[in-house]
Amino acid sequence: MIYWEQMNAKPVPTGPAKLLHLHWPLILLICAVCATGFLMLYSVAGGTLDTWAKPQMMRFGLGLAVLFIVAMIHIDFWKKIAPLAYLGGLGLLVAVEFVGVVGMGAQRWIDIGPLRLQPSEVMKVTLVMMLAAYYAWLPPEKVSRPLWVAVPLILTAMPVALVLKQPDLGTSILLLAGAGVVMFLAGVSWWYFSSATAVVGGTVWAVFQSRGTDWQLLNDYQYRRIDVFLDPTLDSMGAGYHITQATIAMGAGGISGRGFMQGTQSRLNFLPEKHTDFIFTSLAEQFGLIGGLTLLGLYTAIILFCLLSAFANKDRFGALMTGGLAATFFFFFAVNMAMVMGLAPVVGVPLPLVSYGGSAMLVLLGAFGLVQSAHVHRPRGAYG
């Protein structure tokens, strides 16, 4: 068996040859999505590059460089420094509690010279790296043993708790989703997932059932907050306004859209946060269903390419990390789209690679650099 495999295995490329082995279709897809972002930022700024598009492009350039550098570095190196990266991320999250700058009510960042670093963004990647490294190290037979399940849970709980404290519900969800997917792919027993679902479901059920009874679990104002969270229309001038205007923008776009720069909703400021969380509605207004589905298609293709790359990867760390990052990316855009389309509560998740934002762009491109590194340096099977 081993002999056969060795015979058919292809050598891992070295040196500049690595460039040829990058997953170029994936890179092109990423560039396409980013380009869409530039177009949107140009449009919602009222036809100027300077406001948002240009800074975004510069970050993209920087991010692309980061992507290539990270991709060129051997995956084993990333596996080795994964715990360090994790600890670093966690340290930054703690640090941000003390020295962080609060903006937009929730997001927290640290200003390091010209760079504005948002540790919660970094954490999305380093947590996945950490868990992938953990499962690459952990003998497979121990994966579902309670003690060994508890370790990744604690590793996940710490950053999630810190991010929730900021408070940034959107990022917490993405952290949980990324970690959950890595554990799932690593083979943690179905039972754990079922039980977790049951416990969460049961708790929610209990919380709601207790409402208005003597043993009510939450305060009334907390229930009201949940109500508004679940149904933004209850808060007509707050979150409800956003969602209403967002759905109007989308619907007004129709099948083919109102044309580039013709979206009245976004141009006239009816759309809130039109350059960040709600940028998708601007796209949908201007380019309609066709534009929206195209972007959704690009995203889906990125996910599929990543997952296929993971399947072809014989390196457990590389495969798990690629799968985890792909899942994080998936939840990233899925939660944002569901949110702006009124399918999910507004939790404040930007549209990856499209929304205006520094850290997110850099970190995402860095993450794709890791995926590329895993792809380039993967131990190849016969058909890899």
Next chain:
Amino acid sequence: MARDKKDTSGAITRRGLVLMGAQLALVGTLAWRMRHLQIDEAERYRLLAEENRVNIRLLPPARGLIYDRDGTPVAVNRQNYRIVMIREQAGNPELVLARLARLIDISPERRERVLRDMYSRSAFVPVTVAEHMEWESFARVASNAPALPGVLPEVGLSRHYPANEVFAHVVGYVGPVSDYDLSQIEDPDPLLQIPDFQIGKNGIEKRAEPELRGSAGTSRIEVNAAGRVIRELDRTEGRSGEDLQLTIDSGLQDYTLRRMEGESSATVVMDVQTGELVALASAPSFDPNNFVFGISTGDWRALNEDEYRPLYNKAVSGVYPPGSTFKMVVALAALEEGLVDPGETVFCGGSIQIGNRRAHCWRRGGHGWMDLNDSLKHSCDIYYYDIAQRVGIDRISAMANRLGIGLRHDIPLPAVRAGLTPTREWKQQVHGQSWLVGDTVNSGIGQGFMLASPLELCVMTARLATGRAVIPKLIRSVNGVPQFAQEAEPIGLAENNLAHIRRAMFDVSNNRRGTAYRSRIADPAMAIAGKTGTSQVRRITEAERRTGVFRNEDLPWNRRDHALFVAYAPYEAPRYAIATIVEHGGGGSKAAAPIARDVMIRALYGPNPPLDAWPTAMHDEIRERRRLGVDSASVQRSRA
């Protein structure tokens, strides 16, 4: 069996496929939702987006102007200098308002109200701080603009009545649309919803509202989410209101009103050929400009509680027993029916017995033998008690209607009220009683149920003068297009019968023994032909008659008789008809005829009638009146 690396990588693939499936399902959901929003609901959301974006702003049209007969403006639009304030731009509204109060006079209440309005509305909505400002204070604010952020000096249009009280009852006035107005009128015009918009509340302003208002223009403006105007998308100009020219001569109108001053009275002057009303005055009057500014409760109460009822247009809404001015109607009815011969005489002994009641003549001692001419000249009642019984109430009422009494004349004033020409059916219906001979007798001298307005009496006189069914008119031209006054149709009365009546009316004024001899016009070419009337507003008891106590002067004002006078002139070639009533003025010959005569002279001769128009005996009095300025010719005007 222990799993090796290959097995676990297989596990990753298996679970990865599950994950991929779940993700594709979610992507599918997203795509389905997009399809739903952008295809199924697209139309609805497109409309909502448009609503978001576009605000329609109404451009109020300029209200049509109203001119008098000669083109003198009587209702105009004046620039209304006002100050509005926008909270959003003011920064600190209290501070800015305090600064503003140092420049112009703003009462503390007003200031409080402005602040309340500003905070109760959106931050970008302008709130009016001061209106109808003097140019000086307006300019003071404008020149201090840099120190007053959010304060905008604006120029709008507001109605102004340069003739002040002279046209109040004809032109009426405008005022802001009230909730009551909205509940009363079915007018879908969106202009009514504009906070400062004014509509006609009275007079022609009210009746000709649709013509005067014009139609609103619209400006479609693009607004952003904050409601701020981004740009104008397009604009359709409205149509300004139509200009109306009245038949009223403002000089004559002014004179008429001043001549009636001090009395509660009304006078209507009509061109008998065309039916054009050249004067329509009700005294006392009021200044309609006070209503445009928003009348104070004190002023309003004063106007409302005044015994002389200044707000009431007595010329068209006041209906009174016509008294002896009605006798021509009865006489003409009798002549037309051939029931009386002009030369036939009736004996007046002061009273006659009718059934079980006694009917009296105004002259206690009686007039003796009276023919038609004498009966009108002396205004004998007995004669009319007699012939009224012969003619019967139905024919009397029919003749009254034919002459224009008891019918609502369609002139564009809101308060035109029809008099009353009773019939048997009417009494049965309204009072549930059968008609009595006494009712006919009463009607024969224009008392009892019989009612007529000064306008109707004027029409009656014009019809008697011309033999044509003259129809009163108040509008001469609309937007410069003349409203042709067609010559009236002949009324279908025998010319010789009319001649008897006219001759008698001539004698009333020009025969030494006529009741209005003192109110004649001296110039024979302009001779006036009239009829006096004195109508009771109370029943005279038998006891009073016996004691002879019914001197008007001894009664409280509101129980005195109404004084009436109707006339036309010149006798030979009638040009104007006039009807004057002085409420509780006592005798028609004493209170009403002199007013009517003076107004008639003013109408015939223009602003400066020669002294010769009056009888020589009156010249000194006229000179004195002119010296005192009572008869001055100028129209009183407020500064434009």
